Amino acid sequence: MTRTPPQRPTAEQLAAAQDTVIPDVAGPNLRVLFCGINPGLWSGATGRHFARPGNRFWPALHRSGFTPRQLGPAEQQELLALGLGITNVVGRTTAKAAELTAEEYREGGQALVERVLRLRPRALAVLGIGAYRAAFGRPKATVGRQPEPIGDTEVWLLPNPSGLNAHYTLDGIADEFRALRTHLEE
Numbered sequence: 001m002t003r004t005p006p007q008r009p010t011a012e013q014l015a016a017a018q019d020t021v022i023p024d025v026a027g028p029n030l031r032v033l034f035c036g037i038n039p040g041l042w043s044g045a046t047g048r049h050f051a052r053p054g055n056r057f058w059p060a061l062h063r064s065g066f067t068p069r070q071l072g073p074a075e076q077q078e079l080l081a082l083g084l085g086i087t088n089v090v091g092r093t094t095a096k097a098a099e100l101t102a103e104e105y106r107e108g109g110q111a112l113v114e115r116v117l118r119l120r121p122r123a124l125a126v127l128g129i130g131a132y133r134a135a136f137g138r139p140k141a142t143v144g145r146q147p148e149p150i151g152d153t154e155v156w157l158l159p160n161p162s163g164l165n166a167h168y169t170l171d172g173i174a175d176e177f178r179a180l181r182t183h184l185e186e
Contacts, residue, residue, distance in 0.1 A: 009045035017044030021091040025049060025076050026119055031083035031184060032066070033121040033153075035112060037090065037097045037131040037160065044093030048073035049086045054163030056170045057127070063170070064177030087115060089126070089135045102134060109135030116150045124153050125180055128160035143176055145183065156180050 009017070022039050034057075042052040050057035051073040061084075062070040071078055079085060090100050090108040112135065116124050126132040133139050138146075146155040158176045159168040168176075 009042060013045040014041045017041045017093050018095070020044045020093045022047050022049065022093070024085065024087040024115075025079055026085035026087055026115075027080055028119050030080075030085045030119065030121040032123045032125050032180065033085045033087055033116065033119065034061075035124060035126045036086065036088045037128045038088050038100060038108075039091070039093045041093060041095050043073075046073065049076055049088075050161065052163070055161055056163065056173055057161040059170055060161055060173040060177050063174035065181050066177065085119075085121065087112070089128075089131050097128075097131070105131065105134035106137075109137075113150055116153050120151065121153055123156055123180060123184060124150060125156045125158050125177075127158050129157060131160075132157045144179070 018041065020039075022043060026033060036049065036057075039049065040052055043049055045051075058071055058073065061067050066084060067079075067082060076086065088108070089112055090104045092100070092104065094100060112124075126135075129141065129143065133141050141157055143157050143159060146157055149155055158180065159165060159173050161173050165173075
């Protein structure tokens with residue numbers, strides 16, 4: 001299957017996307033609710049999660065076995081049929097996560113807890129160590145299953161799939177995603 005590359009948003013569209021919010025892809029009783037840090041400008045301009053071409057979320061999701069084929073941002077709604085969803089710690093679109101304040105992280109963490117208690121996914125997978133630490137006040141948290149659930153929901157900390165995350169390769173990210181998938185299937 002040949003994919004048409006995404007059309008690059010214009011500079012004007014990217015500028016207009018600053019501080020916008022894109023809707024979650026979520027519903028009740030999912031297997032996994034994946035949680036990004038916050039949408040980037042490309043995502044804000046397109047209205048799609050993990051939309052920037054260099055982002056490794058979609059390939060890692062497939063390589064880890066969560067999806068039967070590699071989906072793309074334009075197919076994000078197909079995740080729901082697979083029991084998967086997407087949300088963010090902070091809803092506000094920015095050019096860089098560094099633009100977010102400590103207060104936004106804390107408030108985002110509280111809102112995320114409320115969302116998880118309402119939607120009741122089997123697992124919440126937060127994609128970003130720094131975001132998780134800031135949002136939940138857990139400065140020493142490491143990748144993997146976290147000791148404190150949110151209600152009945154297990155919490156997992158996974159690597160940020162952004163192309164800017166040089167600490168993990170695509171295979172390394174997929175391995176961590178796979179550890180979550182394997183755990184859920186046991």
